[in-house]
Amino acid sequence: YLDPQCASGRDTVTHLFEWKWTDIKAECEIFLGPYGYCAVQVSPPNEHAVVANPNRPWYERYQPVSYNIITRSGNEQQFRDMVTACNKAGVRIYVDAVINHMTGSYTGHGTGGSSFDGNACRFPGVPYGPNDCNGHDNCHTRDISIHNYGNSDEVRNCRLLGLADLRLGSDYARGKIADYMNKLIGFGVAGFRVDAAKHMWPGDLENIFGRLQNLRSDVFGSGKKPFIYQEVIDMGGEPITMKEYFGTGRVTNFKYGVELANIFLRHSNQAKWLSNIGEGWSMPPTNNVVVFLSNHDNQRGHGGGDSNGIHAGSSVWLSKGHEQLRLDTNGDDHNNWQGPPHNGDMSIKNVTINSDMSCINGWICEHRWRQTYNMVAFRNVVGGTPLQNWHAFGDYQIAFSRGNKGFIAIVGDGSHLNANAQTGLPSGTYCDVISGNYENGACTGNKIHVDGNGDTHLKIDGNSDDPVIAIHIGAKV
Ligand code: LAG
Ligand code: CA
DSSP: OOOOOOOTTOOOEEEETTOOHHHHHHHIIIIITTTTOOEEEEOOOSOBBOOTTTTSOGGGGGSBSOSSOEETTEEHHHHHHHHHHHHHTTOEEEEEEOOSBOOOSSEEEBTTSOEEETTTTBBTTTTBOGGGBOOTTTOOSTTSBOOOTTOHHHHHHSBGGGOOBBOTTSHHHHHHHHHHHHHHHHHTOOEEEETTGGGSOHHHHHHHHHTOOOOOHHHHOTTOOOEEEEOOOOOSSSSOOGGGGGGGSEEEEHHHHHHHHHHHTTSSOOGGGGGGTTGGGTOOOGGGEEEOSOOTTTTTTOSSSOOOSOOOSSOOBOBTTBSSSOOEETTEETTTTOOOOBOTTSOBOOOEEOTTSOEETTBOOGGGSHHHHHHHHHHHHHTTOOEEEEEEEETTEEEEEETTTEEEEEEOSSOEEEEEEEOOSOSEEEEOTTTSOEETTEESSOEEEEOTTSEEEEEEETTSSOOEEEEETTSBO
16 A cells, blocks of 8 residues: 555656536646646545535535535546546556545435434445444443544544444445545556544554555556645644554555744744655655645644644635635634635636636646756656765855755855855756746756756845745756
8 A cells, every 4th residue: 555656757746625516627638637637636526515604615515414525626427537537648647545534424415415413324325324423332422522532442443523433343334435436446546545544443444544556557556556645733742653554555654744843933943954855754664645735724724733834735725715824813814714716606616727827716726836846857857866065154044955966056145155066967967946947958047057076056035925945857958
């Protein structure tokens, strides 16, 4: 489950939160494929509760009602067309799999019309009945909800946020979930982000994933297992740790973004110590994790992963005409429930693209920003090479190479960097892909000269918009 199954030479995943399947299909073909992205994490594709109060919040997608593929993002046929087209463009689809629970403890209807009663654990669309949810027999809190994160049994057997907690020890529920995931594998998806993994027993996950079929051999070759990355929020200080889940896939490393934020927002640490971030900072081994700076939760002050102050990733939209998602009153984000840009009938708006490549119609596409997509290409070029030629010119002035393929310099405070540095790169003139693009052999940004000894002169104004230089052997003029 550890191999992301990227097409060769690709490495980065973008999350297209609540996008419609037809829009993701087009994005794979016109942008993500050509620009070297490995994969898209898509929002839960299965039927979920229609939440009316507040009106259609994003988080209704985390309240499953059945495993039918029908949401505001589209129906099953549209989902399948997207997966086929994305695979053809060399871009993988990872599904956000919500398998720990169903809806909150109330009654209503799902996006496909199925009824539900979350309190009684009645989900005829699956079907699940009262015996398929955990109850007082194995959850020992008064209201069968989680209160104490210091108690592993409670975290796994009781209701997260009051959401009907599936009895994953039972053969029936395991089978229904495996059927759902196998249906998606049959459509050609490459893997799963496993929602709320901390709230499920590793042994139950092992059993469920053991039932999964191999990926489609016509796309991935024979004998390939789905990629699995499990959402385990482990900030330290709780009995449940990331490590317990290494046997069933990778885990989401929430510490990584928090540490980077502490440095670049200058809260508590300095960039000059970054040379051994990772295992050297008591994080899990790199092959056991997925690293990221933010996700749909901590962009919005949801989840337990700590809003780290970095709001990056394409899970952002304009809300109510404001340029910012956040609407703060006394530090409280009153807008944090807002669903995606929608039409009058509450259908999700199309993503439309400007001539400058940016998205409009209420959407923000950070994966289409020059600095982002050029670093996706940088990563593809330097992948597999070691960190070398480390320089710390000041507390927040750092530079390093990735083998002899790429070099980057960063100023994280307002200071000026003016120094010579060994880049480890072959001599030549390189395009700084932060200030511009490398197009048809020419550079629209700053050019950086590396001499016959591999040395260059770095000049960065720490107060500029992008106090970063990045060069690599794929962008030589
Ligand atoms: C996750 N990972 O473990 C998701 O990343 C996160 O977005 C999900 O919570 C959570 N687990 C459950 O899948 C989101 C919102 C919650 C929301 C929940 C269910 O962050 O705020 O809860 O989805 O829609 C909402 C209300 C709760 C209420 C619950 C049930 O905010 O107050 O108890 O619904 O009615
Ligand atoms: Ca559970």
